[in-house]
Amino acid sequence: MLRTKAARWNDRGNINEVAWPLLAAIVVAVLIGGSSRPDIISLLLLRPLSALLFVYAVYFHGRAAFRRSPALMTFALCVFLLAVMHVIPLPPGLWSSLPGREVAVDVYRVAGMPLPWLPLSMSPAAAWNALFSLLLPFAVLILAVVASGNEQVRALRLFLILGVLSGVIGLLQLLGSPQGALYFYDLTNNGAAVGLFANRNHQAVLLASLFPLLAMHVSLVDNARGRLQLHWICSIAAAAFVAPLILVTGSRNGLLLGLIGLVLALWVFDRRDSATAPKKTARLVKYAPWIVIGGLLLLSLATILLSRGEAFRRLVKLDASQDLRFQALPTIWEITRDVFPWGSGFGSFDEVFRSYEPGTLLSPFYLNHAHNDWLELAMTGGLPAMLLAVWGGIMFLFAVRRLLLSRNVRRGERSTLIAARCAAVILLLLAMGSVAEYPARTPSLAVLGVFCAAVLAGIFKQSEGARPPHQINAGPGEPISEI
Known part of the structure; x- marks a missing residue:
């Protein structure tokens, strides 16, 4: 009976057995998953919840997710299996013959100890932590794939709300003490607007993602109750709040990503129903995007001139030879x-x-990551991880190509198209942000990334004329029936 209930769909958008755990996972990930360190106290709560959600998602919705998006789920499974391979103990003759293990072999020989069974990873405990960190993103991916279009849009709007909340907390951090209670992590950028994160660069990535999310929101607002202008005002106010906040975070990476997110938000924005709207509203829809872009740029310029643009100052004064990340x-x-x-x-x-x-390179500072996640992926994951990254990049390019070719869509597919555009922009921001940082290693941004991947994969189901969700989500051996 429980499997039957979990397999049901409600296209009218009510909270069901897929939606509520998905939304709850997003809230928990964003609120307590703002650090990539393996020793933060919040992991004592986040990891058990991730494990429970992982078991639930795999058991009740795993097969349905593979039927709905086989390519994406196969890719995710390969990533998970590669992480599993890194924790499996190998015989001494095998692991000691791997490149780079000479130091470990010498240590055991000098100590007069026989070579033990060890995994592929040169840091077994850290490899287990990496595997456990995949439980939450994998579970969210499954739930996001089987979620309906309405539920996906609702979840993206939840990310928008939580992002604005993180921005508000960041502003309060600037107004308060650098050692105040609003800094939720011991190792953090005290005095900066980090919001719900430990790292200001990760906060800036989330803030940059708010621009396409706001564009998606106003594009999909239903004007049946005449509230379109209210949503426009609230969205413009949110954008006007986010733009200068990115500058004062002090993140050079976020400054670039914010500009890219702001420009690509124009691609996400689409109000095709403006032709049937009142004349005043239609005029607002036509010119507002350009007015907003210009206003935000002027607001950002004013922030720089008023000496609050910390990110801009750090960019101008950048000296690659003095930056530990470049030296390493x-x-x-x-x-x-x-x-x-x-x-x-x-x-x-x-x-x-x-x-x-x-x-x-010895100094009071140290590198816990390469600050170039693509390079660190090649270093720690080797050729298999690099091939997976290429595979993921190819799938992303094919999806973007499908989006660019999708011009005339049926009315029922419009929300899917706009949500997919928003997801593509956010994935691009995460990928570009990973060139100089490691945003996807934080649980909250990892969840955002895999969710956007699931939304982007939805355009292939729409274009291929897939069966409705309530026909696909039935469990194994269960009759398929409409609800």
């Missing part, structure tokens, strides 16, 4: 070559980098 790149590249093709193991960056770190 040759060492990281050396490690990547030494451990190729199998990598050093997921989660092993910190320990392996310290064994290679030259004396010239």
Whole structure:
């Protein structure tokens, strides 16, 4: 009976057995998953909840997710299995022959100890942490894939609300003490507007994602009750709040991503029903996007001129030779070559980098990540991870191509198209942000990323004329019937 209920759909948008755990997971991830460190106290709550949600999603909706989006789910399964491979103990003769393991072999020999069974990862504990960190994104991906279009849009709007909340907390942090109670993590950028995050760069990525989310929201607002102008005013106010806040976070990465997100929000925006709207509303819809863009740019310029544009100042004063992240790149590249093709193991960056770190880089500061997630992925995951990254990039390009070719869509598919555009922009921001940071390693942004991947995959089901969700989501061996 429980499986039958979990397999049901409600296209009218009511909360059901798919929607409520999905929305709850998003709220929990954003509120307590703002740090990528493995030693934060909130993981004591987040990890058990992630495990429970993972079991629920796989058991009740796993097969339905594979039927709805086989390519995306197969890709996700390969990522998960690769993480599993990194924690499986290997015989001494096998792991000791892997590239880059000479140091570990020498340690055991000097200590006079026999070589034990060890996994592929050179940091087994960190590899287990990396595997556990995939439970929540994998569960959210399954639930997002089987969710209806209305539920996906509702969840994206929830991300919008939580993003604005993080921005408000960031503003209060600027107004309060740098050591105040509104900084929720011990290791954080005190004095900066980090919001619900520990790192100002990750906060800036979420703030940049609010621009396409706002464009999606106003595009899909139902004007049946005549509230379109109210939603426009609230959305413009939110954008006017977010734009200068990105500048004062001090994130150079966020400054670039904010500009890109603002420009691509024009692509997301679509009010085709403006022709049937009142004349005053239609005029507002026609010119408002350009007015908003211009106003936000002027507001950002005013923020810089008033000496509150910390991100702009840090960008102007950037000295690559004095930035530890740039200085470490040759060492990281050396490690990547030494451990190729199998990598050093997921989660092993910190320990392996310290064994290679030259004396010239020793300082009170340290690198817990490469600050280039693509390079760190190649270093820790090796060739298999690189192939998976290429595979994911190809799927993304095919999806964007489908979006660009989707011009004349049926009325029922319009919301799916706009939501998919928004998801594509956010995924692009996360991918670009990973060039100089590691945003997807935080649980909250990882959940945002996999959710957007599920939304973007939905355009293939629409264009291929897939069966309605309530016909696809039935469990194994269960009769398919409309609700």
